[in-house]
Amino acid sequence: xxxxxxxxxxxxxxxxxxxxxxxxxxxxxxxxxxxxxxxxxxxxxxxxxxxxxxxxxxxxxxxxxxxxxxxxxxxxxxxxxxxxxxxxxxxxxxxxxxxxxxxxxxxxxxxxxxxxxxxxxxxxxxxxxxxxxxxxxxxxxxxxxxxxxxxxxxxxxxxxxxxxxxxxxxxxxxxxxxxxxxxxxxxxxxxxxxxxxxxxxxxxxxxxxxxxxxxxxxxxxxxxxxxxxxxxxxxxxxxxxxxxxxxxxxxxxxxxxxxxxxxxxxxxxxxxxxxxxxxxxxxxxxxxxxxxx
Amino acid sequence: xxxxxxxxxxxxxxxxxxxxxxxxxxxxxxxxxxxxxxxxxxxxxxxxxxxxxxxxxxxxxxxxxxxxxxxxxxxxxxxxxxxxxxxxxxxxxxxxxxxxxxxxxxxxxxxxxxxxxxxxxxxxxxxxxxxxxxxxxxxxxxxxxxxxxxxxxxxxxxxxxxxxxxxxxxxxxxxxxxxxxxxxxxxxxxxxxxxxxxxxxxxxxxxxxxxxxxxxxxxxxxxxxxxxxxxxxxxxxxxxxxxxxxxxxxxxxxxxxxxxxxxxxxxxxxxxxxxxxxxxxxxxxxxxxxxxx
Numbered sequence: 001x002x003x004x005x006x007x008x009x010x011x012x013x014x015x016x017x018x019x020x021x022x023x024x025x026x027x028x029x030x031x032x033x034x035x036x037x038x039x040x041x042x043x044x045x046x047x048x049x050x051x052x053x054x055x056x057x058x059x060x061x062x063x064x065x066x067x068x069x070x071x072x073x074x075x076x077x078x079x080x081x082x083x084x085x086x087x088x089x090x091x092x093x094x095x096x097x098x099x100x101x102x103x104x105x106x107x108x109x110x111x112x113x114x115x116x117x118x119x120x121x122x123x124x125x126x127x128x129x130x131x132x133x134x135x136x137x138x139x140x141x142x143x144x145x146x147x148x149x150x151x152x153x154x155x156x157x158x159x160x161x162x163x164x165x166x167x168x169x170x171x172x173x174x175x176x177x178x179x180x181x182x183x184x185x186x187x188x189x190x191x192x193x194x195x196x197x198x199x200x201x202x203x204x205x206x207x208x209x210x211x212x213x214x215x216x217x218x219x220x221x222x223x224x225x226x227x228x229x230x231x232x233x234x235x236x237x238x239x240x241x242x243x244x245x246x247x248x249x250x251x252x253x254x255x256x257x258x259x260x261x262x263x264x265x266x267x268x269x270x271x272x273x274x275x276x277x278x279x280x281x282x283x284x285x286x287x288x289x290x291x292x293x
Numbered sequence: 294x295x296x297x298x299x300x301x302x303x304x305x306x307x308x309x310x311x312x313x314x315x316x317x318x319x320x321x322x323x324x325x326x327x328x329x330x331x332x333x334x335x336x337x338x339x340x341x342x343x344x345x346x347x348x349x350x351x352x353x354x355x356x357x358x359x360x361x362x363x364x365x366x367x368x369x370x371x372x373x374x375x376x377x378x379x380x381x382x383x384x385x386x387x388x389x390x391x392x393x394x395x396x397x398x399x400x401x402x403x404x405x406x407x408x409x410x411x412x413x414x415x416x417x418x419x420x421x422x423x424x425x426x427x428x429x430x431x432x433x434x435x436x437x438x439x440x441x442x443x444x445x446x447x448x449x450x451x452x453x454x455x456x457x458x459x460x461x462x463x464x465x466x467x468x469x470x471x472x473x474x475x476x477x478x479x480x481x482x483x484x485x486x487x488x489x490x491x492x493x494x495x496x497x498x499x500x501x502x503x504x505x506x507x508x509x510x511x512x513x514x515x516x517x518x519x520x521x522x523x524x525x526x527x528x529x530x531x532x533x534x535x536x537x538x539x540x541x542x543x544x545x546x547x548x549x550x551x552x553x554x555x556x557x558x559x560x561x562x563x564x565x566x567x568x569x570x571x572x573x574x575x576x577x578x579x580x581x582x583x584x585x586x
Contacts, residue, residue: 022473119418120471126412152445152473178413180315180445 016068016097017104022153025106028067029154032103037064041156041183043147046070047087047201048096051191055160056100058188062158068097069106069150071113076142082284087204106154113149122148124178127170127264131277132288135254143168144175151181159183164190164198166275166290167264190289192218198289205285214287216248221276221291224258228293234258234268237276245280254279254286261292309361309390310397315446318399321360322447325396330357334449336440339363340380340494341389344484348453349393351481355451361390362399362443364406369435375577380497399447406442415441417471420463420557424570425581428547436461437468444474452476457483457491459568459583460557483582485511491582498578507580509541514569514584517551521586527551527561530569538573547572547579554585 019025029039040059044052052068059066070093077083090107097105121141128140151159161169169187176185190198196218197203197211206214224241228234241256260267261275274293279286312318322332333352337345345361352359363386370376383400390398414434421433444452454462462480469478484492489511490504499507517534521527534549553560554568567586572579 026475117419118471119421120468121414121416122472123414124412126410128412149471149473152475155475175413178411178442179415180442182319182445182448 014098015094016102018094019067019104019106020108021112022108025067025104025108025153028104029065029156032065035064038158039063039154039156040066041150041154041159042066042068042102043150043159043161044068044070045072045086045201046093047089047204048093049191049199049201049203051162051164051199053096053100054191055162055188056097056102058186059158059160060101062160062186063156065103066101067104067106067154067156068102069108069154071106071108071146071150073113073142073146074110075114075145076139078136078138081136082202085284087201106150113146121145122175122179124171124174127167127174127262130259130264131255131257132167132279135279140168140171143171147172148175148179148181151176151183156183158186160186160188162190163187164200164289166261166277170262170264196222198287200287202285202287205283207283210283210285213249214282214285216244217250217278217280217287217289218291220244220248221278221289224276225291225293228258228271228274234274241276241278245278250280250282252281254281258293307391308387309395311387312360312397312399313401314405315401318360318397318401318446321397322358322449325358328357331451332356332447332449333359334443334447334452335359335361335395336443336452336454337361337363338365338379338494339386340382340497341386342484342492342494342496344455344457344492346389346393347484348455348481349390349395351479352451352453353394355453355479356449358396359394360397360399360447360449361395362401362447364399364401364439364443366406366435366439367403368407368438369432371429371431374429375495378577380494399443406439414438415468415472417464417467420460420467420555423552423557424548424550425460425572428572433461433464436464440465441468441472441474444469444476449476451479453479453481455483456480457493457582459554459570463555463557489515491580493580495578495580498576500576503576503578506542507575507578509537510543510571510573510580510582511584513537513541514571514582517569518584518586521551521564521567527564527567534569534571538571543573543575545574547574551586 040063042055042059056066072086122144123141173185195215197215224237227237245253256278258274258276261273267274275290277290279288333356335348335352349359365379415437416434466478488508490508517530520530538546549571551567551569554566560567568583570583572581
C-alpha cells in the first residue's frame with residue numbers, strides 16, 4: 001500500500017454495494033459525497049441488458065459513484081399487465097454491474113418503497129397524456145411517483161434514463177422541472193442489437209419467429225425518418241409507415257405517430273424537432289420504439 | 294473594521310434579502326451552506342402576525358439562516374374562496390422580518406412557481422381526506438404541491454409549520470414521508486392573543502362584535518379538553534362542545550370533532566393522542582382551531 005507505484009480505483013473491480021433500505025442508500029451517498037464525489041443514479045427494473053449498461057457507462061463519465069436501482073415498481077403496471085411475469089434476473093444483474101464497475105445497487109422491497117399507510121401520488125398532465133398515457137392509464141403516474149421518490153431518496157447530481165422510453169423521459173423531465181427537483185436529467189440514446197431492435201427486458205418474451213417480425217419495427221421508423229429528411233410530407237411518411245407496419249406481421253398496433261419531440265403534441269406542419277413513436281403488439285410482448293428526424 | 298473589538302452578527306439587524314426567483318433562492322442557500330450554516334424554511338402566505346414570528350424564532354434556534362417564504366398560493370384556494378381578498382401586507386411583513394432578524398424572504402411570483410405549461414400535481418389520501426379535506430376540495434392538493442416545490446427549491450434542513458393548521462401539518466408530514474423529502478418537519482404550538490384566539494391572518498376580517506364571538510371558540514375547545522382529562526367520555530365532551538358552539542353566536546359550524554391526533558381518524562374509544570378540532574364561520578371569516586387533550 002504505502003509508496004506503491006499504482007493505486008487501485010476507489011471502487012471498481014469489486015461487486016457493487018447492495019443497499020436494500022433508504023437509510024443505507026443515504027448513508028452510502030453521504031460517504032461518497034464526503035469523498036468529494038458526484039453521484040449518478042440509474043433507475044431500472046432489473047433484467048439488465050446493454051441498454052442499461054450504456055446508462056451506467058454514461059453515468060461513470062458524469063460522476064464518481066454510479067448507483068443503479070433495481071426495483072420492479074408495481075405502481076407503474078396496470079391491471080392485466082405483466083407485473084408478475086416481468087423478468088427478474090438478480091444474479092446476472094449483479095454480475096453485469098460488477099463487470100461494469102457500478103458502485104452500488106439500490107434494491108428496495110415493495111414495502112420499503114410503499115410502506116403501510118402510504119397514500120401519496122405524483123402526476124403531470126400534458127406530455128403524459130397521449131400515446132402511452134392513453135393506452136396505459138395510470139402508468140406515468142406510477143413512473144412519476146417512483147422516480148420522484150428515488151430522486152429524493154438518493155439526491156443524485158444526475159439521473160440517467162434511456163431514450164428508448166422517449167415519452168417517459170419527457171414525463172420525468174416534466175416532473176423534475178415542475179416540482180423543482182434539483183437534479184440533472186440525462187437522456188441516453190437507445191442501444192440496439194445487430195438488427196436494430198431496441199434492447200428491452202421484454203424482448204425475452206419473443207420467440208425466434210417473433211423476433212424476425214420485431215426487427216422490422218426499427219427499420220420502418222428509420223425509413224420514415226429518412227423520407228422526412230428527404231423532404232417528404234408528414235402525411236406521406238405516416239401513411240407509408242402504417243402500410244409497412246400492416247405488412248410486417250405484428251399482431252396489432254397501438255399507435256404510430258410523428259409528434260413534437262418535446263411536447264408529444266401533434267406536429268402537422270412542423271418539420272424540425274420531430275420524433276416518430278410506435279407501439280405494437282407481438283405475442284406476449286408489447287414493443288415500443290422511437291427515432292428522431 | 295480591522296482590529297475592531299466587536300463584530301456584528303453575520304446577518305442580523307439588516308433587512309432580509311428579498312429573493313424573487315428560485316435561482317436567487319438557491320444561490321442564497323448555497324452561500325449560506327458554504328458558510329457552514331443550517332437552513333430553516335418558514336413557508337407563509339404573508340400578512341405576518343406573531344404566530345409567524347414564533348415560527349421564525351423557532352427556526353433561529355434550529356438553523357443559522359431562516360428563510361421566510363411569502364406567497365399567496367392560488368393552488369390552495371378553491372372557487373369562491375378568498376384568494377383575491379386574502380390580506381397582503383408586504384411593507385409591514387418586511388418590517389417584522391427585519392426586526393425578527395430573518396435572513397431572507399422568498400417572494401416568488403405566481404408565474405415563477407407555476408410557469409406556462411406547468412401540469413404537476415402532488416396529493417395524499419388518508420390524513421388529507423376528512424375535516425378540511427371534505428369542506429375544501431383540492432385545498433390540501435394545493436398545499437402539498439406548493440410545500441413540495443418550496444422544500445425542493447430550498448432544500449432546507451428544517452421547515453416549520455404552525456400547529457394552528459393541525460391537519461395541514463399532518464398532511465405535510467405525510468407528503469414529506471411518502472415522497473422521501475429529506476427535511477425535518479417541525480410543528481410549532483399555536484400562538485394566541487390575550488383572549489386565547491388563535492392568531493390568523495384571516496382574523497383581520499372580524500368586526501369588533503364578531504371578535505367577541507370568535508374568542509369563544511378556543512375557550513370551548515379548552516373546556517372540552519379539560520372534561521376529557523378529568524375522565525369525561527368522548528361523547529359527553531363532544532355533546533357539550535356542540536351545545537356551547539350553538540350558544541356562542543357563530544353563523545354556522547363546519548365541524549367539531551375529537552380525532553386521533555396523527556391520523557385524524559375517528560377516535561371513539563381512545564383516550565390518548567387525541568386532538569379536538571373545529572371550524573366555524575363568522576361573517577367573512579372561517580375560523581379554525583384545535584387543541585390537544
